[in-house]
Amino acid sequence: MADGKRVGIAGATGAVGLEMLRVLDERAFPVASLTAMASDRGGDRTVAFGDEDVRVVPLSEESLEGLDVVLFATSAAVSSEFVPLAVEAGAVAVDNSRAFRMDPEVPLVVPEVNPGAMESHKGVIANPNCSTIQIVLPLEVVRREAGLVRVVASTYQSVSGTGIAAMDELIDQTRAVLEGEPVVSAVYPTQIGFNCLPHIDDFDDDGNTREETKMVNETRKILGVPDLSITVTCVRVPVLRSHAVAMNVETVHPLDPDELRPLLDSSPGMRVLDDPSSAGYPTQVDSAGGDDVWVGRIRRDESVRNGLWMWVVADNLRKGAALNAVQIAELL
Amino acid sequence: MADGKRVGIAGATGAVGLEMLRVLDERAFPVASLTAMASDRGGDRTVAFGDEDVRVVPLSEESLEGLDVVLFATSAAVSSEFVPLAVEAGAVAVDNSRAFRMDPEVPLVVPEVNPGAMESHKGVIANPNCSTIQIVLPLEVVRREAGLVRVVASTYQSVSGTGIAAMDELIDQTRAVLEGEPVVSAVYPTQIGFNCLPHIDDFDDDGNTREETKMVNETRKILGVPDLSITVTCVRVPVLRSHAVAMNVETVHPLDPDELRPLLDSSPGMRVLDDPSSAGYPTQVDSAGGDDVWVGRIRRDESVRNGLWMWVVADNLRKGAALNAVQIAELL
Numbered sequence: 001m002a003d004g005k006r007v008g009i010a011g012a013t014g015a016v017g018l019e020m021l022r023v024l025d026e027r028a029f030p031v032a033s034l035t036a037m038a039s040d041r042g043g044d045r046t047v048a049f050g051d052e053d054v055r056v057v058p059l060s061e062e063s064l065e066g067l068d069v070v071l072f073a074t075s076a077a078v079s080s081e082f083v084p085l086a087v088e089a090g091a092v093a094v095d096n097s098r099a100f101r102m103d104p105e106v107p108l109v110v111p112e113v114n115p116g117a118m119e120s121h122k123g124v125i126a127n128p129n130c131s132t133i134q135i136v137l138p139l140e141v142v143r144r145e146a147g148l149v150r151v152v153a154s155t156y157q158s159v160s161g162t163g164i165a166a167m168d169e170l171i172d173q174t175r176a177v178l179e180g181e182p183v184v185s186a187v188y189p190t191q192i193g194f195n196c197l198p199h200i201d202d203f204d205d206d207g208n209t210r211e212e213t214k215m216v217n218e219t220r221k222i223l224g225v226p227d228l229s230i231t232v233t234c235v236r237v238p239v240l241r242s243h244a245v246a247m248n249v250e251t252v253h254p255l256d257p258d259e260l261r262p263l264l265d266s267s268p269g270m271r272v273l274d275d276p277s278s279a280g281y282p283t284q285v286d287s288a289g290g291d292d293v294w295v296g297r298i299r300r301d302e303s304v305r306n307g308l309w310m311w312v313v314a315d316n317l318r319k320g321a322a323l324n325a326v327q328i329a330e331l332l
Numbered sequence: 333m334a335d336g337k338r339v340g341i342a343g344a345t346g347a348v349g350l351e352m353l354r355v356l357d358e359r360a361f362p363v364a365s366l367t368a369m370a371s372d373r374g375g376d377r378t379v380a381f382g383d384e385d386v387r388v389v390p391l392s393e394e395s396l397e398g399l400d401v402v403l404f405a406t407s408a409a410v411s412s413e414f415v416p417l418a419v420e421a422g423a424v425a426v427d428n429s430r431a432f433r434m435d436p437e438v439p440l441v442v443p444e445v446n447p448g449a450m451e452s453h454k455g456v457i458a459n460p461n462c463s464t465i466q467i468v469l470p471l472e473v474v475r476r477e478a479g480l481v482r483v484v485a486s487t488y489q490s491v492s493g494t495g496i497a498a499m500d501e502l503i504d505q506t507r508a509v510l511e512g513e514p515v516v517s518a519v520y521p522t523q524i525g526f527n528c529l530p531h532i533d534d535f536d537d538d539g540n541t542r543e544e545t546k547m548v549n550e551t552r553k554i555l556g557v558p559d560l561s562i563t564v565t566c567v568r569v570p571v572l573r574s575h576a577v578a579m580n581v582e583t584v585h586p587l588d589p590d591e592l593r594p595l596l597d598s599s600p601g602m603r604v605l606d607d608p609s610s611a612g613y614p615t616q617v618d619s620a621g622g623d624d625v626w627v628g629r630i631r632r633d634e635s636v637r638n639g640l641w642m643w644v645v646a647d648n649l650r651k652g653a654a655l656n657a658v659q660i661a662e663l664l
Contacts, residue, residue: 156569178507191617197615203609229635233580233641277535279531281531285526
């Protein structure tokens with residue numbers, strides 16, 4: 001531990017923060033000390049880190065002192081306030097919120113796709129949106145092989161992307177429906193139990209949600225294609241964990257599904273499961289808790305000259321958040 | 333009742349058949365007599381039609397005698413056998429299966445879109461696939477106003493499309509997950525409770541499912557655009573009733589969302605709910621049990637010259653099946 005890092009986790013009691021603790025432990029990240037911080041003053045709490053129980057301290061200027069790396073799993077508002085304080089105190093901050101992602105001074109990194117972007121960092125590295133992370137892995141392979149003309153994607157996002165309270169709401173509403181009791185919505189504006197909501201994050205004036213705009217802008221930045229034609233509809237589905245994306249890609253050059261499958265399967269962080277005759281395709285339940293981005297339903301789209309469909313599934317809390325953040329910290 | 337029709341329903345005990353009985357009653361269809369038939373010999377059963385209990389008889393050459401109209405809510409295999417027998421016996425058959433939909437001799441009809449196609453019928457009229465019906469209503473309006481270049485759609489389809497056993501399986505699996513018990517799959521190849529399956533109907537050799545191929549071919553036939561560029565991914569979601577579709581449309585001419593909304597809202601069978609700032613968008617739970625095709629999230633897609641997104645929701649058992657079939661019978 002002598003040459004390990006002094007690691008802080010801000011937002012340690014949330015869905016992503018708890019997953020960061022598990023990933024750090026599983027990957028044997030060299031932790032010299034661990035500081036678990038939470039922005040709400042929720043009284044005496046501990047979180048598990050390996051076999052230890054770590055006391056949660058309030059996130060503050062003081063708690064950020066003396067750390068080498070701070071992983072932020074906090075809201076954009078909290079990150080905006082505390083990430084600069086962490087950097088001033090001498091740490092490198094890996095931030096999972098949207099606060100710094102589109103800042104031209106801040107690298108937005110998926111280690112398998114654009115690790116080189118990290119070199120220019122000035123103390124802050126942004127972790128992309130969960131849905132963005134899982135699509136850029138296969139998109140980068142397709143871009144290198146055949147060039148990208150246009151991407152049209154629809155998402156099937158689980159409630160854990162909203163947080164623990166949303167997972168509880170889905171469970172409570174589901175139970176209420178099964179028992180014929182009234183459904184109470186608090187986290188979402190309307191019922192999510194046995195329902196799909198085409199609404200993730202706030203709406204912008206152009207009718208897109210911020211989640212949709214994030215996926216467009218972040219994908220362009222990570223792939224280094226600032227004018228990439230990409231459009232998305234983001235939908236919350238009554239699933240607890242992992243996101244799926246139905247992704248339609250038009251390429252410059254033809255790319256045969258039979259060529260693409262081994263390319264994706266041999267790329268770091270990705271696996272292909274594509275044997276539809278035996279119901280061989282990835283699903284959210286199967287991918288939950290794992291590290292890989294799974295791709296299936298790879299097939300031609302005959303509606304354009306060079307069209308492809310892919311069904312992309314990954315655990316939004318792991319590769320979509322905690323794992324990617326820890327991988328960034330490992331690269332430091 | 334003297335000048336009413338002698339109506340038969342084949343498959344009267346299934347999810348769609350039961351809905352047909354309700355729709356006939358609600359719309360005061362002129363029924364002189366009602367014959368409820370089922371292809372399985374499930375013993376003594378009755379189904380409700382208004383205030384009456386109607387005894388279910390086995391579907392057979394004899395039971396099809398002396399009827400004016402028979403609505404088939406049966407599998408393609410059963411329809412293939414019994415629809416010709418109904419026609420031979422002198423009835424007009426409205427068939428909800430895929431058996432006759434692509435037959436060039438058989439009209440495939442959505443009354444709001446192509447009622448004229450019925451004129452050429454030779455005893456059989458096909459009712460389109462549930463997901464097809466709900467997208468062709470808005471697509472026909474867009475086609476008329478601005479011309480269609482390409483359609484890319486992803487579906488969020490409820491389990492009632494599979495039938496009553498699938499609704500029971502979703503409920504049973506959901507309860508098992510909540511109670512930490514093992515999940516048993518019988519209707520679907522893998523877990524649907526809290527999960528999404530990119531798999532509806534069988535897979536074809538090109539990697540598409542038959543559901544996807546049906547949506548492509550049926551949309552072309554109904555709109556009368558045989559070479560329409562359209563591509564679909566069909567996904568089953570853990571929702572009991574109603575289907576949603578995220579539909580991306582590229583048009584020949586520009587079409588402003590502000591122009592399109594009133595056009596859709598004033599078209600028969602359609603309603604617009606598109607006030608995202610107050611969570612005003614259609615959802616499956618809200619649309620269930622109703623007759624309208626709801627459209628929301630109407631916005632520009634800036635990734636092509638003339639691009640639009642729509643979120644289209646309808647009750648798959650009503651407008652997607654039973655209501656459309658009864659509307660066809662009303663036109664006869």
